[in-house]
Amino acid sequence: MKISGTTQLACLLGHPVSHSFSPYIHNYLAEKCGLDMRYVCFDVEDEQVEAAVKGIRALGIVGSNVTIPYKIKVMDYLDEIDPNAAIIGAVNTIKNENGKLIGYNTDGVGFVKSVIEAGHTLKGKTVMVLGAGGASRAITVELAAAGVKKLLICNNTLAKAEQLSAQIKEHFAEVSIQIGLLNITEADLQGVDFLINTTPVGMSKQKALCPINETIQPPKGLVVCDIVYTPHDTKLLLWAKVNGLQVVHGIGMLINQAVHSFYLWTGKEVAAYEDILALLVEQG
Numbered sequence: 001m002k003i004s005g006t007t008q009l010a011c012l013l014g015h016p017v018s019h020s021f022s023p024y025i026h027n028y029l030a031e032k033c034g035l036d037m038r039y040v041c042f043d044v045e046d047e048q049v050e051a052a053v054k055g056i057r058a059l060g061i062v063g064s065n066v067t068i069p070y071k072i073k074v075m076d077y078l079d080e081i082d083p084n085a086a087i088i089g090a091v092n093t094i095k096n097e098n099g100k101l102i103g104y105n106t107d108g109v110g111f112v113k114s115v116i117e118a119g120h121t122l123k124g125k126t127v128m129v130l131g132a133g134g135a136s137r138a139i140t141v142e143l144a145a146a147g148v149k150k151l152l153i154c155n156n157t158l159a160k161a162e163q164l165s166a167q168i169k170e171h172f173a174e175v176s177i178q179i180g181l182l183n184i185t186e187a188d189l190q191g192v193d194f195l196i197n198t199t200p201v202g203m204s205k206q207k208a209l210c211p212i213n214e215t216i217q218p219p220k221g222l223v224v225c226d227i228v229y230t231p232h233d234t235k236l237l238l239w240a241k242v243n244g245l246q247v248v249h250g251i252g253m254l255i256n257q258a259v260h261s262f263y264l265w266t267g268k269e270v271a272a273y274e275d276i277l278a279l280l281v282e283q284g
Ligand code: ATR
Pocket: 130, 131, 132, 133, 134, 135, 136, 155, 156, 157, 158, 160, 182, 198, 199, 200, 201
């Protein structure tokens, strides 16, 4: 597709941004939908974040993704925040609606979609989440919104799990929540339908590590999800597979958070999981 005088722009704001997969995904989606739109990455210095966000409005950029370390900071410069993004306390997507900048968080939505696309149902289920950081916040809020019955939030720093639990309870009173430490036992997993790792344990340099003790025998029917996507099969997912369990790979959340951002900007809902997966594998 050619760039012309009518080409629209979407972008990523962050620091650093050079390793982002988002340009591959969004430019692919724009082309697939026949949209005259391009997506580029902007590496923004901390003191320029406000100007960069205002630039979205000034330049008529259709929307932006926001990545580390600005997911919280950008919220100060937006006109409106989506209710779930406000509970999460972070924004990864900005939509420019005729000059009004609205902040969303598509990370948790993307995760939930990846579980549903794998053929599972979350409504009424018991879910154990490992970690209570930013990713956990995004995921647990969307799990609550998706109607899970019970959340077990496990983290080394108990105070963070407690804080997250209190916030979810405030907004989703119908969800039962328990907190605990990360030293999960076989007994802890009884009655759990989904186990989700949101910690970086198992990622790249820590790829030999597993967030739970691999000698544990999991209950039958447990679905194990990891948001770590490098490596594709983490130690946790390998443990699940060895025990005959179904898994949900972290790449699904990465793809679906992008697909949902694209939907917010363009109104186009694209089912392109396999194509994007192939594209990302090609990019390494
Ligand atoms: P992100 O935004 O990617 O979620 P984060 O906000 O730094 O990153 O949160 C990382 C989460 O993984 C936290 O829950 C953190 O635990 P603490 O709250 O106790 O710090 C957890 N985490 C990070 N490294 C860990 C490790 N080596 N073992 C267990 N938990 C870890």
